[in-house]
Amino acid sequence: MNSSYSDLKKIFVDGEIFDYINLDRSVTTYDKLVQSLDKPLKLILFYGKPGTGKTFLLQKIYNDLKKKKRIIFFPRPFFEEKVFLASLYEHIFGKKSPEFSNYNEFLEMIRKHITSTDQAITVLIDEAQLYPTDLVEKIRLMADSRLFKFLFTVHKTEKEDVLAKDYFQTRIWETIEIDNASSGEIKTYIEKKLLFHNRFEYLNLFSQRHYLLISKLTHGNLRTINKFMYRLFEILEYYDHNKPSAIKANALHVKYLEMAGISLGMIDA
Template sequence: MSKSEYYHLKNIFLDGGLFDYINLDKSSTAYEKLVQAIDKPLKLILFYGKPGTGKTFLLQKIYNDFKNKKRIIFFPRPYFNEIEFIKALYSKIFDEESPEFNGYDQFLKKIVAKLDPKEEAITVLIDESQLYPDELIEKIRLMADSRRFKFFFTVHKTDEEDVLAKDYFQTRIWESIEIKNLSHKEIQTYIEKKLIFHSKFEYLRLFNTRHFKLITKLTDGNLRTINKLLFKLFEILEYYDTYSPSKVNSETLKTKYILMAGIAQGMIHV
């Protein structure tokens, strides 16, 4: 049995796809601010937003766009130990196995000796910065004071704990960049561009303004949550298309299927 077309549609919205970047107002603005910050003589930059707004996606794009133009390093996963962090940083800078270090002072002395003092600061993108121990964040701040490095701290802004209130983010950051959730217009653009990018033009007619507003309400404009909802929506349509095709109309999308997907994903409680 051949796979339902909805099988392919759902996979378009698998979270984490970095190769079909969708240019949206908020992400485009944040991207341009990040690029401008790279060119400024800043030491510490804070990039923040709620979980699922696309921060990691933008960091990866920044890294990919500049890795052949500038000295830039990307740490997508957190480090919890000073020695592990500085050894990983050394290896990425010089593309060689790191020697053993006793700590930050020995590391910095080695770096100063090996790097050209006229070379511009190395940009280091640090994702999930809120998970780093306070002591390690302080050492990173000291590295920035050496002028050999420029650090981008990326943190989640949550309702439970405002990490932006922490002293090292509040008083030592030179510039802050926020990425916000999407409006229903941006959600419409996102879904339509995803379908167009994957040559699924005939499915553009499935959605109307009412659908986009409902998706906005269910997801609060959160990009990761939108992907989860759309994946589940097309999974439901795939099921009906396979086992009860009379219930699926490729010309229009019944609102109830979006609601069913919302219930399945815990966005609606019944």
């Protein structure tokens, strides 16, 4: 027998790009990024901890701007110069790239196609911290040509502050950071997820106490929140199958959140 919680947990499967949820910080960051892309800047750095929604924002920016300006979005990293250049060519011209003998030949081809700096092509690069240093240097030279404008998106981790990397620090013209969600934004995030999937009848399961606990356990990281909510509904699914009387329809006992936290290693058992 299928449980209603079986469907609820699927709502929080990470990576659903079309489930974009507007939060205060994401709206503010979105506006900053779009404004920066309108400026005559060559290199922009967008960074934040893994799971803060950077890729979601890049995808939204790309979808919103692709009919208004020349813009390319690379969600996955490149490790070879020739593959990167070929992909750029194919996105610009809509056909298979020829074999370029060198980087300068590629640049000359683009220079013939772009006659003014107003036509510069915007390139959104996700996971830029994975690019090899020599390719990042070539991208910097491409930006210097004014034929391209690049937005680097990188992870900021506890072990390594990306701003300390010389090839970012000395070349970036503007930096924009996105933070983790507050407890109020977590409430908005969960409520909008449920409403988006027409599950409004489950909103009364959660109280302010629940949202504060979720904030404490997940530190406001969207990816971690998705994992937590998935595990929570997985636990409720189990009880719905095996002991339905233990679940109240109009309230959720905090012990289930604690069980999810223990299961994910957020709480020491």
